Amino acid sequence: MTALTIILRKPALAALCAIAVLQASASHAQQATEIRLTYSKGQFQPSQVSAPADKPISFRIKNLDAKAMEFESTSLRVEKVVAAGSEGVVNVRALKPGRYEFYDDFNDKARGALTVQ
Amino acid sequence: MQRVQKVRRVAVQTGRGYAFALCVAAGFLASGSMARAEDPSSWREIETKYIFGFTLGSGIGLEGEREVTVDSISRFGKRDGHYAASETKYEFEFTPSQFIQIEFGALGSTHDIGGVTGLDNRSQIALSGAFAEFRYLAIERTSDNPLAVTLAVEPTVRRIDETSGERVQSFEFETTVNADLELLRNRLYAGFNLLYEPEVTKTALGDTQREATAGGSAALSFRILSNVVLGGEVWYLRHYDAANLTAFTGDAVLLGPTLFIRFTPKMFVTAAWNTQVWGREVGSPAAFNLSEFQRNRVKLKFAYEF
Numbered sequence: 417m418t419a420l421t422i423i424l425r426k427p428a429l430a431a432l433c434a435i436a437v438l439q440a441s442a443s444h445a446q447q448a449t450e451i452r453l454t455y456s457k458g459q460f461q462p463s464q465v466s467a468p469a470d471k472p473i474s475f476r477i478k479n480l481d482a483k484a485m486e487f488e489s490t491s492l493r494v495e496k497v498v499a500a501g502s503e504g505v506v507n508v509r510a511l512k513p514g515r516y517e518f519y520d521d522f523n524d525k526a527r528g529a530l531t532v533q
Numbered sequence: 534m535q536r537v538q539k540v541r542r543v544a545v546q547t548g549r550g551y552a553f554a555l556c557v558a559a560g561f562l563a564s565g566s567m568a569r570a571e572d573p574s575s576w577r578e579i580e581t582k583y584i585f586g587f588t589l590g591s592g593i594g595l596e597g598e599r600e601v602t603v604d605s606i607s608r609f610g611k612r613d614g615h616y617a618a619s620e621t622k623y624e625f626e627f628t629p630s631q632f633i634q635i636e637f638g639a640l641g642s643t644h645d646i647g648g649v650t651g652l653d654n655r656s657q658i659a660l661s662g663a664f665a666e667f668r669y670l671a672i673e674r675t676s677d678n679p680l681a682v683t684l685a686v687e688p689t690v691r692r693i694d695e696t697s698g699e700r701v702q703s704f705e706f707e708t709t710v711n712a713d714l715e716l717l718r719n720r721l722y723a724g725f726n727l728l729y730e731p732e733v734t735k736t737a738l739g740d741t742q743r744e745a746t747a748g749g750s751a752a753l754s755f756r757i758l759s760n761v762v763l764g765g766e767v768w769y770l771r772h773y774d775a776a777n778l779t780a781f782t783g784d785a786v787l788l789g790p791t792l793f794i795r796f797t798p799k800m801f802v803t804a805a806w807n808t809q810v811w812g813r814e815v816g817s818p819a820a821f822n823l824s825e826f827q828r829n830r831v832k833l834k835f836a837y838e839f
Contacts, residue, residue, distance in 0.1 A: 488595065489595075490577065490578035490579065490580055490595070491578055491674070491675070491676075492631075493593070493594070493595050493596055493628070493631045494595055494596050494597065494631065495595040495596070495597050495598055496597060508631070509631050509632075511675075512673075512675050512677070512678075513675070513677065514675035514676035514677050514678075515676040516675075516676075517577070517578060519577060521798050521799075522798075
């Protein structure tokens with residue numbers, strides 16, 4: 417029995433998967449707003465950024481420090497480790513208006529916020 | 534008889550021991566918070582899934598996050614004799630998208646039962662089954678909307694009966710609604726659960742039993758430090774001898790404190806203790822419902838994220 421057969425025989429699971437797939441595809445169908453951040457000396461630059469509501473967002477984080485950082489946000493529901501001297505991309509769903517904080521999970525002092533309006 | 538009373542005392546004391554430890558830890562941490570006032574506006578937002586004890590918050594983790602967890606629930610106290618049982622989930626959970634969380638794992642159980650009417654005496658440890666859980670975030674919290682709601686389903690198969698410890702073949706399909714409200718930013722949270730849990734069990738004698746548990750909970754949790762949350766919860770549970778909720782057999786109210794501590798950004802523990810404060814069994818004048826529910830239950834969960 418394939419995994420697909422198992423899922424189709426369970427209406428609740430099928431419904432959950434269908435909703436997730438629809439949400440993901442709807443989000444990616446739109447052009448993402450790109451936000452470029454650099455991480456240097458344990459700080460985000462810029463630390464305050466903004467983006468339009470109801471459009472997906474793509475964070476491009478360049479880590480200029482000599483050690484890895486982890487871009488993380490509870491309200492954005494994303495995390496990604498960016499190695500020293502490299503760049504990481506974090507894709508975020510289309511967001512409702514509001515303020516969304518982000519931080520480096522390895523460094524409590526590195527904070528920033530995204531304002532969606 | 535003396536031995537039974539002694540063992541019963543030990544079981545009760547074990548439950549009280551957990552509760553005492555929880556209270557001592559809470560008091561210690563609360564006094565610490567008073568000693569050093571912190572500004573909650575500078576705290577990171579908290580993941581709410583595990584801050585309400587047995588009540589689950591709406592959190593589904595972060596996309597790309599993985600977690601290994603040991604989640605143990607112990608239950609103590611029946612009408613007579615001595616009763617102590619536990620079920621532990623050894624689980625792996627991950628968040629493949631910003632709306633879905635998936636968990637799965639194995640179940641281990643222990644049973645120490647003696648002199649309980651309707652249950653065989655036994656003392657055993659067993660690998661008792663397996664489970665999976667699928668969580669979907671239906672309403673997300675924003676800075677303008679304090680409410681978040683997650684829908685969850687959890688199919689579970691068991692080869693050992695959760696209550697009696699007997700060999701069975703059992704299938705359970707727990708469905709829950711996990712909602713929470715941020716009442717004070719970074720400080721005070723309310724959690725609410727709705728539960729419907731049908732189960733079908735085939736016993737060793739070949740009988741098939743159908744039952745269901747339904748109910749709900751409300752919880753309040755206060756973040757006393759950036760990494761410590763204290764609270765309390767109340768559960769109302771109803772039991773039926775039919776999956777479609779037609780054969781009501783009894784209900785109960787459970788109440789108790791909760792504690793959540795994040796030791797490091799990637800490691801936390803959550804603990805809760807519920808005691809039955811009211812209950813009734815259909816056809817019995819006795820106080821409490823100790824046929825379908827226990828007098829005390831204790832939850833202890835340790836998690837490591839990576």
